[in-house]
Amino acid sequence: MRERGSSPSRRGLLKGAAAATVAASLANLAAADHADAELIAMGRELEALEAQERAADELSDRLYEEAARTCPAPSAALLAYSWRGEPLFRATGTGYRLNSDPYGALLDRQRIWRDTGASGDHYPEEPLIADLKRWEDGRRAACDANGCAAAMADLDRIGRAGTSLCNRIAKTPAKTLDGVRVKLQALAHCHRGDPGDPGEWIAEVIDNNPPYGRGFTTDERLVYSVFRDVCGLLVAGTTA
Template identity: 65%
Template sequence: MSDRRSPSRRGILKGAVAGAVVAGLGAAAEAAPADAELLAMGGDLAALAAQEQAADVVSDRLHDAAKRSCPAPSAALLAYAYQGEPLFRPLGDGYTLNTGPYGYLLKRWRLCDSLGAVADRWPEVSLMADLRTWEDGLRAAGEANGYAAAMREMERAAQAAHALCERIAVAPATTPAGVRAKLQALAYCHRGEPGDGTEWIAETINNTPIYGRGFTMDERLVYSVFRDVCALVGGANV
């Protein structure tokens, strides 16, 4: 759910805006019976989002604990560095991977593998067995202390929430409350984007994309309307 410009994501957004126009946002009417299911789905989505967030917090804590309890990396891994940055950084009694050198190591290993280079010419090749041993130890520690279970719970909640967003997207909204449920779904789909909610909306409206392509004027206007609708209907956690 990270592709912010997928057709389905745009469809959710434009559906919310169209529903807002039909509903007449100036009215303070109660939700019509036709919106009852949509509002119930909004409540279910909020519950799933809370479950996902709780599992995420737990998984972060348990992942650090697994790193501290698993066997230490080999001396060769601890000695490896890229551009002055070590492959492993100390983490309490354990170690954590440093993303820059780790990415470079994997890139070099894939290149070596594709070229059939010998290990004595490409030292990164000889490190992969040690790295897999450490990762296996980390995986076992994560299974033992509940980290893996927390990750499975987070994935379960995320998949259920995604399926619910698909249902919300196709359900018609006839009231401001129904529109808010759609905005809530859109806000959920954009969680995890760079920056907070205000930033990812402003990034589109101002046409300063961080992914390297500009937005069309209609896309910018749609997001501008989305921002204003959020304010009119009381916000949607964006």
């Protein structure tokens, strides 16, 4: 604060000019933001959720590894089981982690056997199911005891909040480039891509033809193509 009665110094004048410039910039920014204020606020909310999600994900991973070290090891039969050359369990150095493809195949086979009433020689993996249940019960107890289950539930809650927020963003019309940027941010969040980075998931949709994969429609492919190209323009700083 300038002392009372003193004349303005050169530093004070420069300071005042800089303050006026900053104030004008903020006024322009406020005017630009005003049209899409709701979308921009939701974009900031999404950024906060993503930060929470990263923290919760790191915590749940750490707690899971701790739980894996304390729960009983899988039986020898489970460790020996494989499906199409893939082992049911992989050693992590601190414990064991289920391999999703053999695990899913084993559960599918169990459902088929149960539906058809197969047993004995037709159901050779039956003892594995009992062993697997014992291992899962032990893992669940360890996760409950050290807070991993609670951390994973919090991660699910944050994920649902992010999905709900992205739906709100999708329904809110964008009137400015900043509003469009929020929509791109939401699309990237849903696909776990990075705005400005085309990513394999975008190319996969654009290059996909109906005879292969799930056959995206031309409309869907165009949406992703626009997303990729606009991201590139935003990164390059092109506004026209």
